[in-house]
Amino acid sequence: MRTLSRLRNLNPLRILSNRPRYQRVxxxxxxxxxxxxxxxxxxxxxxxxxxxxxxxxxxxxxxxxxxxxxxxxxxxxxxxxxxxxxxxxxxxxxFYWMHYWRLDGYYNGVRTLVSPAQYESENGYNMSEPHTHLEDPEVKLAPEPPLDPVRYDPYPDWESAEYLEQHEEVHKCYLDAEETVEAPDIYAYPGLPQHMSQPMYGSYKELGLEENVCFERFGRLGPYGYGYNESVGGLGIGNLSERAGSEKVFQQSGHIDYSNVDWGSAQKRCFEKNKARFAEEQPNGKKRTERHAYVLRTWTGYDYQPHQLLSLRAMINELSLKSGGEYDVHFLVHVKNNSIPIWASPRIYQETLQKHVPREFWNISTLWSEKQMEMYYPEPFPDNFANMAGSNLHGVYRSAHFPLQWFSQQYPEYDFVWNWEMDLRYTGHYWEFNTRIGEWAQKQPRKGIWERSKRFWIPEQHGDYDNFTKFVEQETREVDIAANDVQRSGPVPLWGPYQDFPNRGMLAPLNETIPPTSYEEDNYEWGVGEHADLVVFNPLFDPAMTNWVFSWDVTGYNRSVPIPPRRAAIITVARLSKRLLNTMHEETWRMRHTMFPEMWPPSVCMHHGLKAVYAPHPVYFDRDWDVETMNRVFNYPKEIWDSLFGWGEHNLLGSSFYYKSGFSGALWRRWLGQWENGEGGKKQEEAGSGRMCLRGSLHHPVKRENGPVG
Incomplete structure (x- = not known):
C-alpha cells in the first residue's frame, strides 16, 4: 500500500521543473x-x-x-x-531514484544560520516534499551571518592535569624555526544553515564527530592563504567571491605569510620537541602515543593548483603541527619516466623532486618508480586468474600497494599509514576526522565485524549502531541456518584467520589473531581496545557476490583449484597498520601473492585474521531517497549485476563519496563559491542567502576546483 501511495503521489511536474538536470544518466x-x-x-x-x-x-x-x-x-x-x-x-x-526530490538545503548560506536547537533537517525521505529554501517573502535575511565564527579546537586540553597524568607533555609547534609564527587555528560557525540536509548513511555522533557546527570557505581555508593577496603571503584566490562577515575570521587569524614555509622542517622540529610522547618505554606507566604517516600518492606532472595547496597545508598543520607530531604528512611521488635512475644518483633524485613538487613540500616528498618496484618485488608472479586491467603487474594501476608496502619498510617508526588520494577533500577538521575514526575502530568488537562492515548502516532505517549490530547478528544467524547448502567464499560468520581453502602456500597467521573462544561464546568482547589493522571508507564486500570487473585479478595462487576467498573495498583510501603492511609485504615477496589494490589489504586481513572495519562516516546524497528502498538497493541486490560494486554503481552518482561520484565535486565547487551547472557563484550568493556552510564531510572525487565564480 505504501508503494501504491507513493506512485499515486508521484508528481510529473518534478520532471518538467526548472531544476538543473545534472542528475540524468x-x-x-x-x-x-x-x-x-x-x-x-x-x-x-x-x-x-x-x-x-x-x-x-x-x-x-x-x-x-x-x-x-x-x-x-x-x-x-x-x-x-x-x-x-x-x-x-x-x-x-x-532510474527510479531520479523521481526523488532533489535536496537543495546544502545551498542555504550563512545568512540562514540557526542554533542547533532551531535547526530542522530538509530530508523528508521521499514521504513529503523537502522544505529546502527560506523563500517566504515576509522573512528578511540579515545582510551578514546572524552568528559569529569561533575558533574550532577539537584537540584535548594538552595542559590539563587529567591529560598530563596519563601522557607526556605536548610542546607547541611553529611554522618557522625562530618560533615566531604559531600553527594557525581554523574557524567554524556554531550553528547550521536552516534545512541543510542530513547524511543518508553514516553518523557524526557514532564516530564522535561534532555535528552542530558548519564550516564555510573563509574560516576553513582563510588561515592557509585563502582570501588575501600574494603581497602579504596569501594565494590571491577568494578575494572576488561573496565574503560578507569574513573579516571576523581574519580579525582573529590574521594573515600568515606562507611564501617561505618549509613543511618538512616544521614537521621534523615538531617531532623532535615531542619525541618523548612516542618512545616505546614510557615513564610512570604513562600511555604511549602512536605515530601515523599520512601518505599522499602523487606523481610527476601533477598540477598543484592553488585550492589544492590550501588543502595540503591544512592537512600538515592540523594533523602534525597542532597535534604535537602525532602525524607526519608525506608525498609519495610516482616518477612516471622509468628511465630516470632516481635510485642511482642523489643529484638526479633531487633534481627530479624539485622539478615536480612545489618548494614548500620538497622535504616531505619521497620518490619511487615502477622500475624500482620491479627490482624490489622481482618476477616471477605466476598464475594470475584474470588481468582485466590489461596492464603490467608492477604498474601503479594494478599494484598501488607495492610502493606503500615499500614505504612502510623504509619508515618502520610509524604504527599506521594512511593511504590518501590527491582528489580527496574534507570540509571539516582533519585531526578530528582521522583521529576519531581510529578511536572508534579501536572500540569495535571483532564479533560480527565482517558482517557489519559489508553493509551500509542507514540510521533512519536501522536505528543507532547498537541496534544495527543486533540486527546484523540476528540476520547472520538466520542466514547461517537457512543457507547451509549454499556455496560461499567464506564461512558465515568470519571468525579469526580464514585459511581453509586450497592454495599454493601462505604465511601462517599470527598467534594473537587466533580467537580466544568460539564465536557463540564470545560476548562482543574480543577485539575491544585492539587497534584496527585496516580502516576503510566503503563497505568490505565479497567480490564473488558482485560483477565487479577486477574481482578475479588475483595472482600467485594455484589456478588448478578454485580462486581464493577475498574481500574488497572500493577506493584505496584507508588506514593500514604496520602489522598489516608487514604481512602484505611478506606475502608479496616471499609467497608471490598479490591482488588488485582495492582487494589486497582486505583479503590479507581476512586470510590472516587481522582486524578490519568499515568506518561509517557521513555520506550525503543529492536526492531525498526513501530509506527502505536505499536499504534494499544498497544492501540486498537481487542479482550480482544489481550490486553497487559493478553495474549498479549509477546509484552512487549522486553521493558525496564514491570513486565515480559526480555530486561530490559539484558540491565542493559550490562550497568554494564557484559557478556550477548554471548555479552558484558570487552573484547568486550575494542575491540569496550567502556562501555555503557545510558540516565536516569527505568528498571524493574532486577532479577540478578552478571553476568560474560567476
Whole structure:
C-alpha cells in the first residue's frame, strides 16, 4: 500500500521543473555500456566506455562476458532484457531514484544560520516534499551571518592535569624555526544553515564527530592563504567571491605569510620537541602515543593548483603541527619516466623532486618508480586468474600497494599509514576526522565485524549502531541456518584467520589473531581496545557476490583449484597498520601473492585474521531517497549485476563519496563559491542567502576546483 501511495503521489511536474538536470544518466542495462559524465556546464555529455577501462580492457571484458553468458544459457539474456529499465529516449528517467526530490538545503548560506536547537533537517525521505529554501517573502535575511565564527579546537586540553597524568607533555609547534609564527587555528560557525540536509548513511555522533557546527570557505581555508593577496603571503584566490562577515575570521587569524614555509622542517622540529610522547618505554606507566604517516600518492606532472595547496597545508598543520607530531604528512611521488635512475644518483633524485613538487613540500616528498618496484618485488608472479586491467603487474594501476608496502619498510617508526588520494577533500577538521575514526575502530568488537562492515548502516532505517549490530547478528544467524547448502567464499560468520581453502602456500597467521573462544561464546568482547589493522571508507564486500570487473585479478595462487576467498573495498583510501603492511609485504615477496589494490589489504586481513572495519562516516546524497528502498538497493541486490560494486554503481552518482561520484565535486565547487551547472557563484550568493556552510564531510572525487565564480 505504501508503494501504491507513493506512485499515486508521484508528481510529473518534478520532471518538467526548472531544476538543473545534472542528475540524468543513461540506460543501466548490463548490455548498454554508455557511461555518464557529470556535466561541467549544464550540458549532458556521453562517452562509450566501461568504468575505469580502456578500449582494450573493454574488448577483454566483452569476451569474458560472452563466455559467462554461454555457460549460464540463453535464458539470462531474456531475463535481463525483461528487467531492463526504460531508456532516456523512452521516458527520460531511466532510474527510479531520479523521481526523488532533489535536496537543495546544502545551498542555504550563512545568512540562514540557526542554533542547533532551531535547526530542522530538509530530508523528508521521499514521504513529503523537502522544505529546502527560506523563500517566504515576509522573512528578511540579515545582510551578514546572524552568528559569529569561533575558533574550532577539537584537540584535548594538552595542559590539563587529567591529560598530563596519563601522557607526556605536548610542546607547541611553529611554522618557522625562530618560533615566531604559531600553527594557525581554523574557524567554524556554531550553528547550521536552516534545512541543510542530513547524511543518508553514516553518523557524526557514532564516530564522535561534532555535528552542530558548519564550516564555510573563509574560516576553513582563510588561515592557509585563502582570501588575501600574494603581497602579504596569501594565494590571491577568494578575494572576488561573496565574503560578507569574513573579516571576523581574519580579525582573529590574521594573515600568515606562507611564501617561505618549509613543511618538512616544521614537521621534523615538531617531532623532535615531542619525541618523548612516542618512545616505546614510557615513564610512570604513562600511555604511549602512536605515530601515523599520512601518505599522499602523487606523481610527476601533477598540477598543484592553488585550492589544492590550501588543502595540503591544512592537512600538515592540523594533523602534525597542532597535534604535537602525532602525524607526519608525506608525498609519495610516482616518477612516471622509468628511465630516470632516481635510485642511482642523489643529484638526479633531487633534481627530479624539485622539478615536480612545489618548494614548500620538497622535504616531505619521497620518490619511487615502477622500475624500482620491479627490482624490489622481482618476477616471477605466476598464475594470475584474470588481468582485466590489461596492464603490467608492477604498474601503479594494478599494484598501488607495492610502493606503500615499500614505504612502510623504509619508515618502520610509524604504527599506521594512511593511504590518501590527491582528489580527496574534507570540509571539516582533519585531526578530528582521522583521529576519531581510529578511536572508534579501536572500540569495535571483532564479533560480527565482517558482517557489519559489508553493509551500509542507514540510521533512519536501522536505528543507532547498537541496534544495527543486533540486527546484523540476528540476520547472520538466520542466514547461517537457512543457507547451509549454499556455496560461499567464506564461512558465515568470519571468525579469526580464514585459511581453509586450497592454495599454493601462505604465511601462517599470527598467534594473537587466533580467537580466544568460539564465536557463540564470545560476548562482543574480543577485539575491544585492539587497534584496527585496516580502516576503510566503503563497505568490505565479497567480490564473488558482485560483477565487479577486477574481482578475479588475483595472482600467485594455484589456478588448478578454485580462486581464493577475498574481500574488497572500493577506493584505496584507508588506514593500514604496520602489522598489516608487514604481512602484505611478506606475502608479496616471499609467497608471490598479490591482488588488485582495492582487494589486497582486505583479503590479507581476512586470510590472516587481522582486524578490519568499515568506518561509517557521513555520506550525503543529492536526492531525498526513501530509506527502505536505499536499504534494499544498497544492501540486498537481487542479482550480482544489481550490486553497487559493478553495474549498479549509477546509484552512487549522486553521493558525496564514491570513486565515480559526480555530486561530490559539484558540491565542493559550490562550497568554494564557484559557478556550477548554471548555479552558484558570487552573484547568486550575494542575491540569496550567502556562501555555503557545510558540516565536516569527505568528498571524493574532486577532479577540478578552478571553476568560474560567476
Amino acid at each position: 543513461p540506460n543501466g542495462s548490463p548490455f548498454d555500456f554508455q557511461r555518464y559524465q557529470w556535466p561541467a556546464t549544464g550540458k549532458e555529455r556521453w562517452r562509450l566506455s566501461l568504468p575505469r577501462m580502456s578500449t582494450v580492457k573493454f574488448i577483454a571484458f566483452a569476451i569474458v562476458s560472452i563466455v559467462v553468458l554461454a555457460i549460464l544459457g540463453g535464458g539470462v539474456h531474456h531475463q535481463v532484457t525483461k528487467r531492463r529499465p526504460k531508456t532516456v529516449e523512452e521516458n527520460g528517467l531511466p
